[in-house]
Structures are given as C-alpha cells and as structure tokens.
Amino acid sequence: DAGVTQSPTHLIKTRGQHVTLRCSPISGHKSVSWYQQVLGQGPQFIFQYYEKEERGRGNFPDRFSARQFPNYSSELNVNALLLGDSALYLCASSLGFRTDTQYFGPGTRLTVL
Amino acid sequence: DQQVKQNSPSLSVQEGRISILNCDYTNSMFDYFLWYKKYPAEGPTFLISISSIKDKNEDGRFTVFLNKSAKHLSLHIVPSQPGDSAVYFCAASAHSNSGYALNFGKGTSLLVTP
Numbered sequence: 001d002a003g004v005t006q007s008p009t010h011l012i013k014t015r016g017q018h019v020t021l022r023c024s025p026i027s028g029h030k031s032v033s034w035y036q037q038v039l040g041q042g043p044q045f046i047f048q049y050y051e052k053e054e055r056g057r058g059n060f061p062d063r064f065s066a067r068q069f070p071n072y073s074s075e076l077n078v079n080a081l082l083l084g085d086s087a088l089y090l091c092a093s094s095l096g097f098r099t100d101t102q103y104f105g106p107g108t109r110l111t112v113l
Numbered sequence: 114d115q116q117v118k119q120n121s122p123s124l125s126v127q128e129g130r131i132s133i134l135n136c137d138y139t140n141s142m143f144d145y146f147l148w149y150k151k152y153p154a155e156g157p158t159f160l161i162s163i164s165s166i167k168d169k170n171e172d173g174r175f176t177v178f179l180n181k182s183a184k185h186l187s188l189h190i191v192p193s194q195p196g197d198s199a200v201y202f203c204a205a206s207a208h209s210n211s212g213y214a215l216n217f218g219k220g221t222s223l224l225v226t227p
Contacts, residue, residue, distance in 0.1 A: 004156070006156075033212075033214070035215075042217030045215060046202075047218070048212035048213065048223050055213075056212020058214060090157070097212075098214065101159055102147075102215060103150070104156035104159075107155075107156045
C-alpha cells in the first residue's frame with residue numbers, strides 16, 4: 001500500500017511569493033496534519049484536519065492556511081513568504097481524529113530566497 | 114516553550130550493544146508517546162508508541178519505557194545495528210485546543226559503529 005505522498009519534493013521561491021504544498025494520505029486515513037521542521041529542530045505542528053474541518057492549529061501566523069478535500073487529500077498554503085519560512089514541510093495522516101499514530105510523508109523542502 | 118526535551122543531541126554505540134535514548138516532558142496532560150526515526154531527506158518513520166496507562170511496550174529489538182511520575186521515557190534498542198544510525202525523535206500528544214498535535218523533541222542523533 002502507498003504511504004503518505006507529498007508534492008513537490010523541492011521548491012524554491014522568493015520573498016513575498018505564495019506557495020501551495022500538496023499531500024495525499026494513506027488510503028482509509030481521514031485525518032491530515034501539517035508540520036514544519038527547520039534545521040536542528042523537531043517538527044512543529046501547524047494544522048490538523050479531519051473530515052474536511054480544521055480541528056487544530058499551532059502557533060503560526062495567518063499567512064499559513066490549509067484545507068482538506070472530499071478525498072481527504074490536503075493543501076497547505078503560505079502567503080507572503082519570508083526567509084524564515086524555509087524549512088521541510090511534513091504531512092502526516094492518521095485513521096481518525098484522535099491521532100494516536102501519525103504516519104509521515106517524505107516532506108517538501110521549501111527554500112525562500 | 115519546549116514541552117518535550119531530548120537532552121542528548123548525539124549518542125555513539127558499538128554494534129551489538131544496547132542503545133538507550135532518553136526523553137523528558139513537562140506537560141502532565143500528555144497521554145500518548147511515540148518514537149520516530151528519521152534519515153536525512155526523508156520523513157520521520159514511526160517506530161513504537163506507548164499509552165500513559167502502560168509503563169512498557171516492546172516490539173522486536175525496540176522497547177519503550179514510561180515513568181509517569183518522573184515524566185520520563187526511554188527507548189532501548191537491543192542489539193544495535195549500523196542501520197539504526199539515524200536521528201530519533203520523541204513525541205507526545207494530548208487533546209488540547211490544538212487538536213491532537215504531536216509535540217516533538219529536538220532529536221538525538223544515534224551512530225552505531227561496527
């Protein structure tokens with residue numbers, strides 16, 4: 001079975017631009033969460049979506065938004081990119097809302113110049 | 114505010130010996146704990162988890178121990194193999210206004226030498 005997939009793998013943007021990252025969960029999983037990992041740190045929680053509704057939000061500015069589609073795939077959008085947004089963006093899926101075990105995708109490496 | 118702490122940035126162990134990775138947490142509401150392994154340029158891979166109602170969980174070479182009174186957990190790998198060389202993250206979750214977010218430590222880089 002396919003695991004969590006993310007696209008694109010790498011992305012280079014300039015300050016002020018907008019970016020959209022995509023995630024497809026494991027088949028049958030209804031919850032998707034997004035995390036940001038900067039070098040030397042553990043992943044930081046951004047959003048959790050379950051059944052197309054936002055169920056949790058971490059301490060990130062409103063420039064970050066997300067949505068979940070009827071097929072449970074998800075998009076993360078970041079507006080007005082800053083240099084500090086350069087990071088590995090990870091998507092994780094889990095069966096239900098109680099995210100006992102989250103399974104991660106390979107991530108999207110975003111570089112902001 | 115780092116609620117999950119891994120105080121050892123790195124650990125080196127000989128092949129065949131035991132690797133012990135430690136993790137401390139501050140939030141007494143955490144009720145589920147997980148260990149992930151991460152290779153460079155890959156996403157974290159789930160290894161093993163433990164609920165707060167247990168104090169030990171074992172899966173093959175991996176055992177996680179939870180000491181709730183000390184707010185401490187550890188991952189034991191026996192015997193260690195060179196393929197275990199990776200960064201290990203401890204994570205904890207609890208229901209909050211942020212859903213069931215995983216709170217991660219900064220990771221411990223394990224090197225298993227032949």
